[in-house]
Amino acid sequence: MVSPKFKLTYFNVRGRGEVIRLALTVAGFEFEDDRLTEEAFAARKYDMPFNQLPVLEITENDGQVKRLAQQHAILRYIGRIGGLYPEDPFVAAKVDEVLGACEDVSLIMKPNMSEPDAEKRVNMREEMIKPEGELTVFLRKFDAVVAASGTEAYTVGDKLTIADLMLYVQASWLSVGVLRGIPKTYYEQFTYLNKVKENVDKLPDVAKWNKHAAELGAKLHAAALAAKAAAQATATA
Ligand SMILES: N[C@@H](CCC(=O)N[C@@H](CS)C(=O)NCC(=O)O)C(=O)O
Numbered sequence: 001m002v003s004p005k006f007k008l009t010y011f012n013v014r015g016r017g018e019v020i021r022l023a024l025t026v027a028g029f030e031f032e033d034d035r036l037t038e039e040a041f042a043a044r045k046y047d048m049p050f051n052q053l054p055v056l057e058i059t060e061n062d063g064q065v066k067r068l069a070q071q072h073a074i075l076r077y078i079g080r081i082g083g084l085y086p087e088d089p090f091v092a093a094k095v096d097e098v099l100g101a102c103e104d105v106s107l108i109m110k111p112n113m114s115e116p117d118a119e120k121r122v123n124m125r126e127e128m129i130k131p132e133g134e135l136t137v138f139l140r141k142f143d144a145v146v147a148a149s150g151t152e153a154y155t156v157g158d159k160l161t162i163a164d165l166m167l168y169v170q171a172s173w174l175s176v177g178v179l180r181g182i183p184k185t186y187y188e189q190f191t192y193l194n195k196v197k198e199n200v201d202k203l204p205d206v207a208k209w210n211k212h213a214a215e216l217g218a219k220l221h222a223a224a225l226a227a228k229a230a231a232q233a234t235a236t237a
Contacts, residue, residue, distance in 0.1 A: 002061050003029055003030075003081075004058050004059055004060050004061060005030075005031075005032075005058070005059040006024060006029055006030070006031035006032065006056060006057070006058060006059075007031065007032040007034050007056070007057040007059075008020055008021060008024065008031055008032070008033060008034060008054060008055075008056050008057075008074075009034040009036060009048075009053055009054065009055045009056075009057070010034070010035060010036070010053045010054040010055075011035060011036055011037075011038075011041065011053060012035040012036070012037070012217055012220045012221060012224070013217075014169065014173065014213075016053070016054055016071045017053065017054045018169050018213070019071070019075060019162070019165050019166050019168075019169045020054055020056065020071065020074050020075055020078065021033060021209070021213065022165050022168075022169065022206065022209055023075055023078045023079060023082065023084060023162055023165050024078055024082075025205055025206075025208075025209045026082075026084065026160070026165065026203070026205050026206065026209075027078060027079075027081070027082025027083065027084055028082070029078070029082060033216070035216075035217075035220055036053070037224050037227075041053065048069065049067060049068075049069035050069050050070070052069070054069070054071055054074060055067055055068070055069050056068045056069075056074045056077070056078075072096075072099050072103075075099070075162050075165075075166070076096075076162065078162070079095075079161065079162040084160060084161050084162045084165070085161060085162055086156070086157065086159070086161060091156060091157055094149050094156040094157075094163075095155075095156050095161050095162060095163040097145070098146070098155045098156060098163035098166065098167060099162070099163060099166055101138075101142050101145070102166045102167060102170050104138060105135070105138065105139070105142075105170060105174075106170070108128065108134055108135050108138060109135070111124065112124040112125050112128070112181075118180070121180070121181065122180050122181035123181070124181075125179060125180070125181030125182050126181050129181070129182055129183075129186055136189075139187075139190045139193065140190065142190070142193060143190040143191060143192050143193050146192040146193055146196065147191075147192040150192065150196065152192075152195050152199075153195065153196065153199040154196060154199070155167055155193075155196050160200075160203075164196055164199075164200050165200065167193060167196055167197065167200075168196065168197050168200035168201065168206070171187055171193060171194070171196075171197035172197065172201070174186070174187050175187040175188075175197070
């Protein structure tokens with residue numbers, strides 16, 4: 001069967017788009033990686049289903065074009081057609097449970113991520129990673145759920161799913177050292193979550209994607225900075 005054509009529109013950051021890019025890659029689908037600058041998004045925002053990104057455009061083999069928004073819906077769709085989402089309803093619901101738990105982690109992180117004062121931002125993070133801090137308490141429970149429902153390599157059952165990819169992208173973000181106030185070693189205490197993260201990181205498709213994505217991200221970022229500088233120079237000339 002010939003696969004439809006895919007175009008994923010998101011920003012040139014990992015954010016809510018990265019796990020979809022990764023799922024498309026791991027499932028073996030080629031796709032157009034459409035990364036918008038803030039300016040380009042502003043021009044197209046009100047044309048988007050919820051005025052937001054990510055949006056997946058699907059061109060069927062008969063030429064019909066469909067659009068899909070909402071990160072989890074897109075991810076489940078890719079998972080279903082790409083063999084990364086279980087058929088058993090309960091096991092599929094356990095995958096959804098992991099997606100929901102990752103969303104909860106994002107919600108816990110949201111106040112510090114949107115705090116404009118750098119010092120306050122770090123203080124908020126230092127509080128939440130204490131043994132009884134909000135993030136630690138939640139991740140400890142999440143770890144126990146995964147310990148019960150997964151194996152040493154996967155969050156649910158014994159096969160790679162979109163839940164593993166979602167957890168991987170979030171766990172990498174929390175442990176790569178980019179968030180001041182959260183040490184690189186913090187995540188290691190969540191044994192099962194960390195094992196899944198390490199397992200996904202070793203997959204050849206994932207390693208290849210990460211290399212490609214880092215290069216592409218840097219290239220587009222440099223191009224956007226150069227375009228901004230050129231526009232400023234023109235405005236002040
Ligand atoms: N519930 C949506 C949330 C989408 C969302 O918040 N998108 C953000 C980027 S992560 C966005 O488009 N922000 C720009 C804006 O709202 O103007 C999803 O999961 O896809």
